[in-house]
Amino acid sequence: MPANSPRPRATGSTRVLARGSWHETQRITAALRTETVGGALLLLAALAALVWANTPWRESYAALRDLHVGPSALHLDLSVGHWAADGLLAIFFFVAGIELKHEFTRGDLSDLRKATVPVAAACAGVVLPALIFLGVGMIGGADGDVLRGWAIPTATDIAFALAVLAVIGTHLPSALRSFLLTLAVVDDLIAITIIAVAYTESLQALALLGALVPLAAFAVATRRGWTSPWLLIPLALLTWGLVHASGVHATVAGVLLGLVTPVDVGHRLEHVVRPVSAGVAVPLFAFFAAGVTVVGGGFGQAVTDPAAQGVVAGLVLGKFIGILGATWLLARFTRAELDSDLAWADIAGLSLLAGIGFTVSLLVGELAYGAGSDRDDHVKMAVLLGSLLAAVLASVVLRSRNRHYARVAEREAEDLDLDGVPDVYEHDGVHTPGEDTTDGTRRLDEGRRTQP
The missing domain is CATH 1.20.5 (Single alpha-helices involved in coiled-coils or other helix-helix interfaces)
Incomplete structure (x- = not known):
């Protein structure tokens, strides 16, 4: 068999990270474009908060974050930071709810064969970081208060991860981005459930x-x-x-509102709300959540805290082992197999990238230890450090893979038909509105004429 020939597929097998339909790819591309811009704004907001919180004017940052506004008669006399966590993040979770509704009714998660891998990978990417956090905490002799933060390293920040991917992965297959988004959708669902169940005290x-x-x-x-x-x-x-x-937690309301919205209406609302979420709500939350004081011994105290150590280990090791391990096990022991266009190094890089936990991780840290507490500041530093390490390690792997795909792209001419649909999304040169097949191509209506 020639070296460049695709590997033969077993009868009835399902390709892991196969290319989706053209329509779904267009939808995901539009969503990822907004999230990528939002990730850049998220990073700038976090950096601004860190800088401000480590200057001689750090008290003014804390005063702004802790300023209380709102009607006390309605029990809404909340701090600005609290409004950002409970109010603005509800917008983010509303978009997540709409995305969940789409994925489970019309997206990849509506097909059990396609959903198995991202669901299993997401679940393993939650369980392993939590177990590693608990293990590190127990080895360090942590008490029950420390162990309350077990869920902090379980969440992937899709906006931050996509921003990194956009910088380092200009030639990476679109299937990787789609898989990351689908995995993050399931990840969000699990995180929402954890917040609603594990961190509701009364x-x-x-x-x-x-x-x-x-x-x-x-x-x-x-x-x-x-x-x-x-x-x-x-x-x-x-x-x-x-x-x-x-x-x-009030962010659960956002998810519920998204889930009860019909898919078609949800698409229209998402088009309006997603830019607000990615460009305003999440960056403002990051600005008020990420401002921790590192100077003056804060960092030294954080690195000796078992909670902070568990967060870093969970994000960097737990996500990598969980996602890569679950995907490999499914490909090894089931009929699922890695798509012929991809290599396991791609999955390894993506698994490392999923260790970027920011928005939801910071939120869970506040719920576990109390906003503004010393331990909350420690885990904030750990989330920032763990996310940075995951981003650097993922960049090393994915930049190498990106160079590989860039060389492949140079050898192959871009094949776009007059209809503007790449041939890879067509069967026998025709793009039709037919049903998606198992491997993501479009099934032709019987008797339809093909293009020459």
Whole structure:
């Protein structure tokens, strides 16, 4: 068999990280473009907070973050940092809810064969970091308070990871980006569940039941196509306020609102809300969450804290071992097999990249140890350090792979047909609206004429 020939596939096998349909690729590309820009803004906001928090004017940063605003009569007299974590991140989780709805109804996760690998990889990428965190904590003689942070290294920050990928991976296969996004969607679902279950200390059942009323009204309105902001925003705010009053973290309201939105309406709302989430909500949260004081011994105290050590180990080692290991085991012991266009080095680099945990990790740290506490500051430093190490290691691997794919691209002419659809997304030269096949190509309608 020639060296460049694709590997033969076993009968009934499913390709791991296979190229998706052209329509799905276009949708994901548009979403990733926004998230990539958002990741750059996220990085700038975090750097600005770190710089400010380590200057002689650091007290002014803390004063701004801890400034309380809001109506106390409604139990919403919250600090600015609290508003960013509970309020602005609800917008981020609303977009996550819409993405979850799409993936589980029309995306890759709607096909059990395609969903198996990213779901298994995401689950392993949550379990292994948590176990490593607990192991490091127990070895270090940590008490129960330290172990409350077990979920901190379990989340992947998709915006931050995509920003890194955009810089280092200009020629990497689009399937890697799609897999990272799908994995992050499942990761978000698990993180939301953890936040709602593990970090809800008291539950006000009446308020939670009350939230179902505006939530149901929101669902009915979007199902009927009533998308006026004068209707949807008040319903969303009322749902958020009641969930917040119930004791469940208010960001869960954002997810619920996204999940009850019909997919077609969700696409339209996502087009409007995603730029706000990626460009405003998440960077502002990062600005108020990432400002930790490193000078004056803060860093030295952090590196000796078992919680901080567990976070770094979980992000860098746990994500890598969990995602790569689960993917390899599925390819080894099931009918799934790695797509012929990819190599295991690509999966290794992607697994390292998933160790970039930022937004949700910082949020869970605050929930576990209390915003502004010494231990919360320690794990914030650990999240920043672990994410940086994961990004550097992933860059080393993926830049090498990127050079490989760049050389391949130079040898192959770009083959675009007159219809603007790459031939790789077509079968026999035709792009049709037919059903997606198992390997991601488009099935031709019987008797349709092919292009010469």
